[in-house]
Structures are given as structure tokens and as C-alpha cells.
Amino acid sequence: MENVNMPGAAGGGNxxxxxxxxxxxLMVVGGLTILSxxxxxxxxxxxxxxxxxxEVLNNPDIPEQFKSYIGTASKIGPFGSLFQLVLGGLTAFGGLKMKNLESYPLAIAASIIAIIPCFGSCCCTGIPVGIWALIVLxxxxxxxxxxx
Structure with a gap:
């Protein structure tokens, strides 16, 4: 039986x-974030x-503070999407490295990115997945x- 306590142990066993x-x-969450x-x-x-x-900005039922936020968010949309694209790629790549037992720091970073709800489209799934990955790591x- 392999010794999984040795760094770089072949196979990694358990x-x-x-x-x-x-x-x-993590790769799925990253992939969904990339698609989004x-x-x-x-x-x-x-x-x-x-x-x-x-239509949203002209709706009188929406408070002005939210209209201001929505207007600002729509102006930074492409940059936010690019940022989300990079973080989704990091999450997916970190999940791949985690699966192959390579690059422990990248696997940790991917898990943390998945937990932060503002950085991905999958906050509902990203939070438990990221926490689970951190616990295992x-x-x-x-x-x-x-x-x-």
C-alpha cells in the first residue's frame, strides 16, 4: 500500500x-462562471x-439609491465580466490542479475564490463547494x- 503521508507520493491513494x-x-463552478x-x-x-x-432605470418603484447602483454596475459590465472570466478560469484550473494533487496554493486560492459570492455567478453552489474543498485540502x- 502507498504511503500517502510522503510528499509527492505516487498516486496519492486515499x-x-x-x-x-x-x-x-470546483471545475464545474469555474466553468459555469466562465459561461456566465x-x-x-x-x-x-x-x-x-x-x-x-x-426600463429598470425609469421605473418609479425602484428607489434612487438602487438606480444609481444599477447604472454604475451597467457601465462597468464588460470589465466585471472580464474579471469574472479570469476568476472563473482560476477556479476551474485550481480544481484541475487539486484533482491531480498539484499546486496546493492554487487549489487553496480556487477554493477561496469559489466561496466569495461577488466573484462568480454560482454563489449558491460556490460557497459550499469552496468550503468543502478547503476542509479536504x-x-x-x-x-x-x-x-x-
Whole structure:
């Protein structure tokens, strides 16, 4: 039987089994975030949501403070989508590295990014997935199984 307590142990044994599902879920969360960011970029470039935005900003039932926030958010839309695209890519790539027991710091970073609700489209799924990944990553037998 393999020794999973040795750094870079071949195969990783039990550690590989422990990281498998949360790593795959991190890749899914990252992929969904990427898709959402690409959709946001398409909308920003084509202006396809301009009429809906005008309708929201002209609605008298919406308080002025929210209209101000919505207007500002719509102006930074393409940059927000690019930022979301980068963070989604990091989350997916970190999940891949976690699954392969490579780059422990990147796996930790991907887990933390998934937890922060403002950085992705999947905050409802990203929070539990990121927390689960962090719990698994902080187990000594998993931590020691990552390749340097």
C-alpha cells in the first residue's frame, strides 16, 4: 500500500479519493462562471440588455439609491465580466490542479475564490463547494500528498 503521508507520493491513494469530488465541483463552478462571464461580455458588446436597463432605470418603484447602483454596475459590465472570466478560469484550473494533487496554493486560492459570492455567478453552489474543498485540502494526509 502507498504511503500517502510522503510528499509527492505516487498516486496519492486515499488523498486522491478525498479530493476527487470537491475538485470536480470546483471545475464545474469555474466553468459555469466562465459561461456566465462570456454571456455578460456578449450582452455588453451587443448592447442586448440596453432596453431592459432603461426600463429598470425609469421605473418609479425602484428607489434612487438602487438606480444609481444599477447604472454604475451597467457601465462597468464588460470589465466585471472580464474579471469574472479570469476568476472563473482560476477556479476551474485550481480544481484541475487539486484533482491531480498539484499546486496546493492554487487549489487553496480556487477554493477561496469559489466561496466569495461577488466573484462568480454560482454563489449558491460556490460557497459550499469552496468550503468543502478547503476542509479536504486542510487534512494533513491530503496536504502532504500534493506534489511540490
Amino acid at each position: 488523498a486522491r479519493e478525498q479530493v476527487n469530488v470537491p475538485a470536480i465541483l 462571464a462570456l454571456w455578460g461580455l456578449v450582452q455588453a458588446v451587443t448592447g442586448s440588455n440596453a432596453s431592459q436597463m432603461a 486542510n487534512k494533513p494526509e491530503v496536504k502532504s500528498s500534493f506534489r511540490p
